Amino acid sequence: MEASSIEQITRMVIQAIGSHEEKDTGFIVPIGVSARHVHLTQEHVEVLFGPGYQLTKKKDLMGGQFASNETVTIVGLKLRAIENVRILGPVRKASQVEVSATDAIKLGMNVPVRESGDIKGSAAVALVGPKGALYLKEGCIVAMRHIHMSPKDAEAAGVKDGDIVSVKADNERGTIFNHVKIRVDESFTLEMHIDTDEANAAQIKTGNTVTIIK
Numbered sequence: 472m473e474a475s476s477i478e479q480i481t482r483m484v485i486q487a488i489g490s491h492e493e494k495d496t497g498f499i500v501p502i503g504v505s506a507r508h509v510h511l512t513q514e515h516v517e518v519l520f521g522p523g524y525q526l527t528k529k530k531d532l533m534g535g536q537f538a539s540n541e542t543v544t545i546v547g548l549k550l551r552a553i554e555n556v557r558i559l560g561p562v563r564k565a566s567q568v569e570v571s572a573t574d575a576i577k578l579g580m581n582v583p584v585r586e587s588g589d590i591k592g593s594a595a596v597a598l599v600g601p602k603g604a605l606y607l608k609e610g611c612i613v614a615m616r617h618i619h620m621s622p623k624d625a626e627a628a629g630v631k632d633g634d635i636v637s638v639k640a641d642n643e644r645g646t647i648f649n650h651v652k653i654r655v656d657e658s659f660t661l662e663m664h665i666d667t668d669e670a671n672a673a674q675i676k677t678g679n680t681v682t683i684i685k
């Protein structure tokens with residue numbers, strides 16, 4: 472091999488190493504682990520808790536949402552149930568139940584991975600509250616992992632709303648998550664939401680961080 476082509480190859484290798492290092496010093500995102508939870512319409516709140524009932528706030532969450540004091544039991548088609556599932560407020564235009572893949576097995580249900588709000592054709596589920604019960608013919612999903620960020624964070628990270636990225640957890644397990652949806656809104660603070668299955672398998676807790684590797 473000629474000296475000039477060796478030089479050229481060396482330069483290419485150095486460049487490749489350089490760009491790899493760049494990926495490793497990516498944008499850092501704190502994790503929020505989402506336990507199973509329910510979003511309800513006001514109509515459904517009243518079916519489960521009685522006429523005129525209003526959800527009460529237990530804890531503020533990001534983006535104007537809150538964990539309510541109220542919980543329900545979710546029931547799968549084989550009458551297997553999970554009790555004490557937290558309701559998140561405020562009320563929404565459509566009711567939605569978010570469970571982990573392990574919960575779905577526990578409930579004996581096939582539950583698709585979906586982005587929040589995309590419930591068409593998702594799994595059927597029943598809800599039981601202190602004053603009544605409710606059957607949803609669709610609305611049960613395993614939430615697609617996603618990163619909430621402000622427009623400023625998005626600019627700093629070099630991403631935009633709707634992008635799909637990969638992130639890496641720098642811990643003992645070193646898990647890489649692909650198919651992570653970027654969600655940008657003024658009301659969002661920087662946080663990646665994963666469910667309890669993803670968190671447990673990767674040994675990640677709320678407050679740990681991951682790095683966007685794109």
Ligand SMILES: [Zn+2]
Nearest residue numbers: 617619663664
């Ligand atoms: Zn989220």
